Amino acid sequence: MAGWPSIDRANDQRLAQSLRAGDGTALAQIYDAHASRLFDYCHVLLRDQEAAALALHDSFITVQERIGRLPDPRLFRGWLYTVTRAECLRRRAHAELPAVRQRAPEAQGVEADAATRQLVHTALLILSGQQREILDLALRHELDPHELAEVLGTTPQEVSTRVSQARHDLDDAFAAVVVAATGREDCPSVPALAGPAGGPLNAEICGKLARHITNCPICSTRGNRKVATARLLNAMPIAAIPAALRDRVLMTAAAPELTDLRSTIAMRTETPAEPEPEPERRRTPRLWPALTAIACGLLVIGGIFLLLPGSGQQKTSGTDAIAATPGDSPSDGASPSNSAGMPSPSQRDGSPTPTPTNSSKTPTPTPSVTPSKRPGHSQPPPPHPPASGTLAVSDCQIRRNQCSIRVTAQGGPVSWSVTGTSGNVSAGGSGSLPAGGVAYVTASHDQGGIFCSGGSGSVSFSSGATATVTWNC
Numbered sequence: 001m002a003g004w005p006s007i008d009r010a011n012d013q014r015l016a017q018s019l020r021a022g023d024g025t026a027l028a029q030i031y032d033a034h035a036s037r038l039f040d041y042c043h044v045l046l047r048d049q050e051a052a053a054l055a056l057h058d059s060f061i062t063v064q065e066r067i068g069r070l071p072d073p074r075l076f077r078g079w080l081y082t083v084t085r086a087e088c089l090r091r092r093a094h095a096e097l098p099a100v101r102q103r104a105p106e107a108q109g110v111e112a113d114a115a116t117r118q119l120v121h122t123a124l125l126i127l128s129g130q131q132r133e134i135l136d137l138a139l140r141h142e143l144d145p146h147e148l149a150e151v152l153g154t155t156p157q158e159v160s161t162r163v164s165q166a167r168h169d170l171d172d173a174f175a176a177v178v179v180a181a182t183g184r185e186d187c188p189s190v191p192a193l194a195g196p197a198g199g200p201l202n203a204e205i206c207g208k209l210a211r212h213i214t215n216c217p218i219c220s221t222r223g224n225r226k227v228a229t230a231r232l233l234n235a236m237p238i239a240a241i242p243a244a245l246r247d248r249v250l251m252t253a254a255a256p257e258l259t260d261l262r263s264t265i266a267m268r269t270e271t272p273a274e275p276e277p278e279p280e281r282r283r284t285p286r287l288w289p290a291l292t293a294i295a296c297g298l299l300v301i302g303g304i305f306l307l308l309p310g311s312g313q314q315k316t317s318g319t320d321a322i323a324a325t326p327g328d329s330p331s332d333g334a335s336p337s338n339s340a341g342m343p344s345p346s347q348r349d350g351s352p353t354p355t356p357t358n359s360s361k362t363p364t365p366t367p368s369v370t371p372s373k374r375p376g377h378s379q380p381p382p383p384h385p386p387a388s389g390t391l392a393v394s395d396c397q398i399r400r401n402q403c404s405i406r407v408t409a410q411g412g413p414v415s416w417s418v419t420g421t422s423g424n425v426s427a428g429g430s431g432s433l434p435a436g437g438v439a440y441v442t443a444s445h446d447q448g449g450i451f452c453s454g455g456s457g458s459v460s461f462s463s464g465a466t467a468t469v470t471w472n473c
Helices: 010-019 024-047 049-069 075-091 112-126 131-142 145-152 156-181 189-194 203-215 229-234 245-254 256-267 282-308 311-322 345-350
Strands: 389-395 402-410 414-423 429-432 438-446 454-461 466-471
Touching: 010 024, 010 049, 010 245, 010 256, 024 075, 024 131, 049 075, 049 245, 049 256, 075 145, 112 156, 112 229, 131 156, 131 229, 131 345, 145 156, 156 189, 156 203, 156 429, 189 203, 203 245, 203 389, 389 414, 389 454, 402 414, 402 429, 402 466, 414 438, 429 438, 438 466
Parallel strands: none
Antiparallel strands: 389 402, 402 438, 414 429, 414 454, 454 466
């Protein structure tokens, strides 16, 4: 791509090692090697010049602050894109984008006529956003399957499959767009399939046109679907990176008085201290020791109960009770089955099991015994309620008059609320979080800005935690 340095993964590995070792020139070299590509990627995700510049600025600061967490320098390039993507998605999720977006000017050196660009642009819009992103990263940014898997959080095999399908779909879409634009007069089927001239094309219409092109001798020559996909993407414009951004990044990265700012920027990419809840299928095996203990307790109690005088009258119900252990009971509330999986006799005919009697003797009353209350055989204690957790809060730096404070429940569930502010900061909110849960509180200041001197305030929470809010204007 025009203006983009060539890929040198060995150099990336060397730069990662230098940055980790504290080399003061390493970040500048990483910027020179990757900033143009990464800015274009930020611009694709955010569609605004200033938002893309801020996202890239914070991404480089995060890379410098978190380089010690990179497990292997050979993974540096994929990790660099992972950090950048996360920052862009964070800004989109928290509405840190301007109401009116200003596109960046186009970089010099991209040669493609307007008509070709329009065709490619139309074809790309037919694809899904995920397909466009994965093609952009694979073909324009030249990430390999392992790097792409790191960025997108999947496997190299899945990435290869998705890239192949996206390339195929783009070829089909481009062929359909070309035929719809230029083949109406030559083939009468095209207007019927594509609709009115200049009308929008969607995936369904393009699918019909692609199948038609395959079988039509006229359209097959016009809609050549073997166009190089990378060449199509290279026809699209590249966003020009602001010239002043390099100095901003390096100044923020090196200035001793901006240590807190760097920590705040990097903290926004932190994951919650509590791990995410495990999937249910992984937690289920942990229940078996408890279920086994309960089942054994029921067996012992049932055996003692069967030895009591007169207990022979209730053998059937005792067997049913043992068979209906947790996990075996029907979920719809039906009566439990016996150990053979069949209804007990009383369940089959709907009548109670008759009590045997002796006409010559007065029946001996059966003592009323509750197995769970016999000495030495108490039921397992009820589970303890979950312990209350603690609230962890992050600091934030105001940009565009506001920023987001992350609140995280650590060690258990937490109920929280904002109880006060200082320094002319406005904030509010409350809620309840499960263990590991995360929420965000918006803090604002009427003189927030970017890259200028400012001040700080705070937001206090009911737990006693306090978040520091800083601004530079």
